[in-house]
Amino acid sequence: MASQNPIAPSPGAGIYGGSVFANVVQAPEDPILGVTVAYNKDPSPVKVNLGVGAYRTEEGKPLVLNVVRRAEQLLVNDPSRVKEYLPITGLADFNKLSAKLIFGADSPAIQEIRVATVQCLSGTGSLRVGGEFLARHYHERTIYIPQPTWGNHPKVFTLAGLSVKTYRYYDPTTRGLNFEGLLADLSAAPPGAIVLLHACAHNPTGVDPTLDQWEQIRLLMRSKGLLPFFDSAYQGFASGNLDADAQSVRMFVADGGECLTAQSYAKNMGLYGERVGALSIVCKSADVATRVESQLKLVIRPMYSNPPIHGASIVATILKDRELYHEWTIELKAMADRIINMRQQLFDALRARGTPGDWSHIIKQIGMFTFTGLNTEQVTFMTKEYHIYMTSDGRISMAGLSSKTVPHLVDAIHAAVTRMK
Amino acid sequence: MASALALVALSAPFFRAVPLPENSMFQRIGAEKKHGNPLFKGKDFRRVSMTVSVNVSRFEGVTMAPPDPILGVSEAFRVDTNDLKLNLGVGAYRTEELQPYVLNVVKKAEKLMLERGENKEYLPIEGLAAFNKVTAELLFGADNSVIQEGRVATIQGLSGTGSLRLAAAFIQRYFPDAKALISSPTWGNHKNIFNDARVPWSEYRYYDPRTVGLDFDGMVADIKAAPDGSFVLLHGCAHNPTGIDPTPEQWEKIADVIQEKNHIPFFDVAYQGFASGSLDADAYSVRLFVKRGFELLVAQSYSKNLGLYAERIGAINVVCSSSDAGTRVKSQLKRLARPMYSNPPVHGARIVANVVGDPILFNEWKQEMELMAGRIKNVRQRLYENLSQKDKSGKDWSFVLKQIGMFSYTGLHKAQSDHMTDKWHIYMTKDGRISLAGLSLSKCEYLADAIIDSFHNVD
Numbered sequence: 001m002a003s004q005n006p007i008a009p010s011p012g013a014g015i016y017g018g019s020v021f022a023n024v025v026q027a028p029e030d031p032i033l034g035v036t037v038a039y040n041k042d043p044s045p046v047k048v049n050l051g052v053g054a055y056r057t058e059e060g061k062p063l064v065l066n067v068v069r070r071a072e073q074l075l076v077n078d079p080s081r082v083k084e085y086l087p088i089t090g091l092a093d094f095n096k097l098s099a100k101l102i103f104g105a106d107s108p109a110i111q112e113i114r115v116a117t118v119q120c121l122s123g124t125g126s127l128r129v130g131g132e133f134l135a136r137h138y139h140e141r142t143i144y145i146p147q148p149t150w151g152n153h154p155k156v157f158t159l160a161g162l163s164v165k166t167y168r169y170y171d172p173t174t175r176g177l178n179f180e181g182l183l184a185d186l187s188a189a190p191p192g193a194i195v196l197l198h199a200c201a202h203n204p205t206g207v208d209p210t211l212d213q214w215e216q217i218r219l220l221m222r223s224k225g226l227l228p229f230f231d232s233a234y235q236g237f238a239s240g241n242l243d244a245d246a247q248s249v250r251m252f253v254a255d256g257g258e259c260l261t262a263q264s265y266a267k268n269m270g271l272y273g274e275r276v277g278a279l280s281i282v283c284k285s286a287d288v289a290t291r292v293e294s295q296l297k298l299v300i301r302p303m304y305s306n307p308p309i310h311g312a313s314i315v316a317t318i319l320k321d322r323e324l325y326h327e328w329t330i331e332l333k334a335m336a337d338r339i340i341n342m343r344q345q346l347f348d349a350l351r352a353r354g355t356p357g358d359w360s361h362i363i364k365q366i367g368m369f370t371f372t373g374l375n376t377e378q379v380t381f382m383t384k385e386y387h388i389y390m391t392s393d394g395r396i397s398m399a400g401l402s403s404k405t406v407p408h409l410v411d412a413i414h415a416a417v418t419r420m421k
Numbered sequence: 422m423a424s425a426l427a428l429v430a431l432s433a434p435f436f437r438a439v440p441l442p443e444n445s446m447f448q449r450i451g452a453e454k455k456h457g458n459p460l461f462k463g464k465d466f467r468r469v470s471m472t473v474s475v476n477v478s479r480f481e482g483v484t485m486a487p488p489d490p491i492l493g494v495s496e497a498f499r500v501d502t503n504d505l506k507l508n509l510g511v512g513a514y515r516t517e518e519l520q521p522y523v524l525n526v527v528k529k530a531e532k533l534m535l536e537r538g539e540n541k542e543y544l545p546i547e548g549l550a551a552f553n554k555v556t557a558e559l560l561f562g563a564d565n566s567v568i569q570e571g572r573v574a575t576i577q578g579l580s581g582t583g584s585l586r587l588a589a590a591f592i593q594r595y596f597p598d599a600k601a602l603i604s605s606p607t608w609g610n611h612k613n614i615f616n617d618a619r620v621p622w623s624e625y626r627y628y629d630p631r632t633v634g635l636d637f638d639g640m641v642a643d644i645k646a647a648p649d650g651s652f653v654l655l656h657g658c659a660h661n662p663t664g665i666d667p668t669p670e671q672w673e674k675i676a677d678v679i680q681e682k683n684h685i686p687f688f689d690v691a692y693q694g695f696a697s698g699s700l701d702a703d704a705y706s707v708r709l710f711v712k713r714g715f716e717l718l719v720a721q722s723y724s725k726n727l728g729l730y731a732e733r734i735g736a737i738n739v740v741c742s743s744s745d746a747g748t749r750v751k752s753q754l755k756r757l758a759r760p761m762y763s764n765p766p767v768h769g770a771r772i773v774a775n776v777v778g779d780p781i782l783f784n785e786w787k788q789e790m791e792l793m794a795g796r797i798k799n800v801r802q803r804l805y806e807n808l809s810q811k812d813k814s815g816k817d818w819s820f821v822l823k824q825i826g827m828f829s830y831t832g833l834h835k836a837q838s839d840h841m842t843d844k845w846h847i848y849m850t851k852d853g854r855i856s857l858a859g860l861s862l863s864k865c866e867y868l869a870d871a872i873i874d875s876f877h878n879v880d
Contacts, residue, residue: 019742020685020716024595027752030759033546054542062540069538076531082521084513085730088489121579121762128761137483155760192479227479258479272543273767284478294486301489302613303586303761304579309731310768 032151032391039389047387048405050396053203053368054272055335058402063335065270067328071317075310086306088297090119090278094312097319098278102232102246102263109253113286116293118279118300119307122272123233123264124156126279130229130260131160132299133281133292140192143229144185146170148393150203150231153196162194170205175361175373177207186220194227199261200245201238201367204395208238208366214248218255228252228259237268238367240336242329258282265315267368268332274311335399339368342401346370349410356417368399378416386412490609491850498848506846507864509855512827513730514695514793517861522793524728526786530775541767546755548577548736549770555777556721556736560690560704567711571744574751576737576758577765581691581722582610584737588687588718589618590757591739591750592652601687602647603654604628604640606852608661608689611654623647628663633820633832635665641678649683657690657719658703659826662854666696666825672706676713686710686717695726696826698794700787716741723773725827726790732769797827800860807869814877827858837875845871 029037035051057063075081089095095117099110109115120126135141143162145153146169154164167189168181186195197217202208209217221228230249236242252259258281265276279296283289300306318324347362362370374382374394382388388409390396401409488496494510508519516522547553553575557568567573578584592599601615604627615622625647626639644653655675660666667675679686688707694700710717722735737754741747758764776782801821808818821829833841833853841847847868849855860868 019746021595021739021741021746021750024746024749024753026749027756030546030755033543033759033764052543062542064538064541068541072535076535081523083523083527083729083731084521085724088492121766124759124763125761137480139479152760152763159757159760266543271541273541273764275762275764275766281480283480284476288478288480288483291483291485292480295483297489298486298613299617302582302610302617304583304733305610306731306733308579308733308766308769311766 030151035389035391038383042387042389044387046408048389048400048408050388050390050400050409053267053397053399055267055270055368055399056402058338058404060400060402060405063270065328065331067318067324067331068270068314071314071324074317075313083309086119086309086312088300088306089117089293090307091309091312091316093320094119094276094316095278097316098263099280101242101319102235102249102261102280103253103282104243104246104250107250107253108256109282114283114289116281116283116289116296118293118296119312120262120277120279120300121275121304121307122266122277123231123262124152124277125275125307126262126264126277127153127156127229127231128160129296129299129303130262130279130281131157131162133296134194134227134229134260135161136299137292137295138194138227140190140194140227142190143194143196144189144226145196146182146198146202148204149196149198151391153231157196165189167195169202170207170371172373175207175358175371176364177209177213179209179213183216183220186217186226187224189224189226191225192227194229195221196229196231197248199230199232199235199249200247201234201369203233203367204369204391204393205371206365206367206369207361207371209248211247211251214251218252221252222255222257228257230259230261232261233264233267234367235263235268236329236332237336240333240340242332253282256284258284265311269315269318269328271311271314274314275308276311276315339398342398342403342406343370345403345406346398346401346409349406350413353410353414355410355414368397370396370398372396372413374413374416378420381420382412382416385415388412494848494850497842501846501848503846505867507848507859507868509847509849509857509859509868511856511859514725514728514827514858515861517796517863519859519861522728524786524789526776526782526789527728527772529782529785530772533775534771539771544577544764544767544770546758546764547575547751548765549767549774551774551778552577552734552770553736555774557738559700559777560693560707560719560721560738561711561740562701562704562708565708565711567740572741572747574739574741574747574754576751576754577770578720578735578737578758579762579765580724580733580735581689581720582614582735583733583765584720584722584735585611585614585689586618587737587754587757587761588720588739589614589620590761591754593618593620594757595753596650596652599650599652599685600648601652601654602644602684604656604660606662607654607656611689620652625653627660628665628830630832633830634823635667635671637667637671637674641674644675644678644684645682647682647684651682651684652687652718653679653684654687654689655706657688657693657707658705659692659696659828661691661826662828662850662852663830664824664826664828665820665830667706669705669709672709676710676715680713680715686715688717688719690719691722692725692826693721694787694790695794698791698798700790711740716746723769727773727776727786729769729772732772733766734769734773797857800857800862800865801829803862803865804857804860804869807866808872811866811869812873812877816876827856829855829857831855831872833872833875837879840875840879841871844874847871 039049099117147166167185171178235245261280263278266272350359372394498508557575601622605624625643626636629636693703719738724730805821831853
């Protein structure tokens with residue numbers, strides 16, 4: 001942005017048409033969130049929103065979990081509750097419980113008090129705070145992110161002060177993992193570089209390494225001293241099992257090494273708008289963890305002082321109560337199962353329709369999103385002719401599909417694939 | 422051999438925490454190979470770090486950060502066992518019984534929200550539309566031309582801090598040569614916010630210890646001396662930490678010099694309604710500048726006036742000369758929020774929208790706010806009376822009445838403030854600031870004794 005002398009604020013004066021903000025141009029709509037904006041504007045009765053990753057019921061409605069409603073009742077009706085500032089690091093109970101959830105209650109890192117955990121604003125906030133911390137205190141300021149990755153990742157890390165490079169991840173020919181490319185690119189990374197890893201349910205592709213492949217990744221990264229930074233936005237939501245979805249993270253922690261983990265409760269507890277998450281930094285020693293925590297506070301204080309209480313209280317209430325926790329795992333599995341069901345339905349319907357192509361990736365990929373393999377032109381066509389809203393990279397949110405809307409989507413995909421190449 | 426290398430590695434300066442670089446972040450990215458870490462030389466450390474990486478933390482060089490100066494006060498208070506102890510460090514309202522206070526209207530709003538069973542979907546990046554509408558109307562007045570003409574870009578922010586930080590990031594990006602002017606003293610976190618946002622700042626004189634009042638001439642001179650087009654951070658009302666606000670006449674003159682220098686006013690409004698008890702009266706300074714035609718920024722917080730501290734609810738408002746500029750500015754503020762936290766928390770925003778948007782709750786709120794502000798005025802009055810009656814030296818204690826809001830600068834210096842704690846078990850910040858919100862009528866006499874003793878008997 002070219003700098004300019006701000007002009008006189010009084011109306012009528014000044015060279016640039018009377019505004020100090022004359023050089024501020026209109027920013028484009030966020031590509032992901034912009035999909036919902038466009039969807040909302042569309043008057044068509046058959047429109048389907050497969051853009052943003054928020055869970056929908058079979059009826060196409062947003063869902064607030066029963067356990068969340070119950071926890072909220074308890075909180076709102078508790079006369080002793082106050083709204084005093086949380087500590088900079090957030091709600092202590094929430095932090096402890098979150099660390100246990102992702103690392104496992106028996107994790108040596110937790111037993112040895114070597115984990116610095118701070119409550120942050122969902123996944124995004126955790127990534128940003130972690131990035132800022134690394135930019136200030138870590139000697140390697142390059143982070144490697146998978147190609148492709150969530151659209152917001154590069155912006156978060158760039159603004160945090162890191163320089164962003166990519167490693168190969170998705171193979172369009174197999175619609176699966178480019179494992180050779182991944183290993184090659186991480187091998188070529190400078191020692192000590194930071195590597196962003198999606199803990200499970202890779203966004204946008206839905207393609208995850210197998211456990212064997214994770215082990216190979218771990219060995220490679222440890223041999224090169226690469227620093228893992230996990231983005232865990234779907235624990236429990238991907239497979240339906242909280243422990244299974246945390247395997248990759250726990251594998252790395254089990255070897256005694258250090259890592260960062262950003263957790264989000266947006267999807268697995270349906271707490272999207274409450275902005276609940278946590279950043280954990282697993283350190284070599286308790287002493288280091290204490291110092292690291294103190295420096296995390298210096299990142300947070302000038303950003304927003306301390307985090308919001310409501311969502312974190314809901315999470316803590318659920319995690320610490322045996323019965324609520326159990327009920328949560330059931331509701332979580334139901335959401336994951338519905339998505340797996342949608343995958344199967346879509347796959348079966350495309351096969352039945354005889355739509356050209358191998359669509360098995362739909363049932364192989366995991367989590368909320370499917371990377372269809374459709375190109376930008378095909379996507380634009382589907383939006384225009386069939387009112388299907390999705391991101392231009394061909395990603396669809398399975399959570400936005402229902403048995404009712406699968407046929408319409410199949411029509412759209414079939415038309416796109418047969419009429420446009 | 423490995424342990425010797427480990428020792429070398431531990432003592433190697435590169436492990437030390439690196440201070441924030443002076444140059445712009447955007448220049449630094451990609452240039453780290455050239456500029457690198459100024460504290461290390463050569464490539465040998467990398468081989469060393471690989472050899473010892475198994476045993477030594479990558480974060481070994483991270484030093485312990487100093488504790489927050491304000492929060493540390495409450496910590497010390499907590500461990501004091503003396504019956505007479507008093508916490509005047511707290512920046513949160515307390516009742517006469519010195520208990521935290523959740524407003525009745527807030528409880529009502531939360532119950533309503535629970536009954537309605539609203540969903541928890543992501544808010545748009547700019548926040549809850551209903552909240553953004555009422556917050557701008559509350560600040561500027563619903564009938565204000567800037568609202569009527571759609572010239573205000575409003576983004577929901579994470580209370581005052583988050584709103585200030587978005588604004589600072591915006592300034593850094595679009596006015597990279599501009600600096601911020603902040604009062605001396607000001608809220609401690611202002612500097613941190615501008616530092617982290619990479620906006621250079623300097624101070625303008627504000628507090629005059631001789632009068633325990635405003636150094637108005639110094640303030641005007643320093644604003645005048647600053648480079649044209651600076652962003653002048655002004656406290657809308659109830660200046661923190663001094664409690665000293667300019668008079669209406671002084672505000673006019675401040676506006677004059679800002680206009681003369683083509684500066685941009687940047688208001689921090691954390692106490693609207695909480696200072697005087699009147700929402701409109703406390704918005705006087707902001708509305709004056711708006712009337713005079715300035716483009717300006719205003720950060721708002723609902724922490725104190727609605728007691729929503731932990732919900733983190735506020736807003737950044739940018740008044741522009743046209744609605745087109747407002748639209749563009751809003752789009753760019755969104756671009757800064759997205760990589761910071763994506764979209765803001767919904768709970769506090771809904772509470773505010775429900776309270777301000779409902780005439781009955783809104784009126785009830787105004788009454789509760791008058792009670793809170795009233796209680797603070799009462800303790801000021803009682804403290805003043807106690808000080809005047811008990812102090813025989815003839816010192817003028819009227820600044821206690823003239824200052825406004827939650828905080829007061831007592832005029833006590835560090836040694837005297839320490840004495841307040843050491844002898845009297847009264848906890849306050851070292852700059853002589855006390856929080857009237859933490860004072861009850863029943864403790865005013867004790868406080869008066871302590872202040873008089875510290876003032877006269879400690880050098």
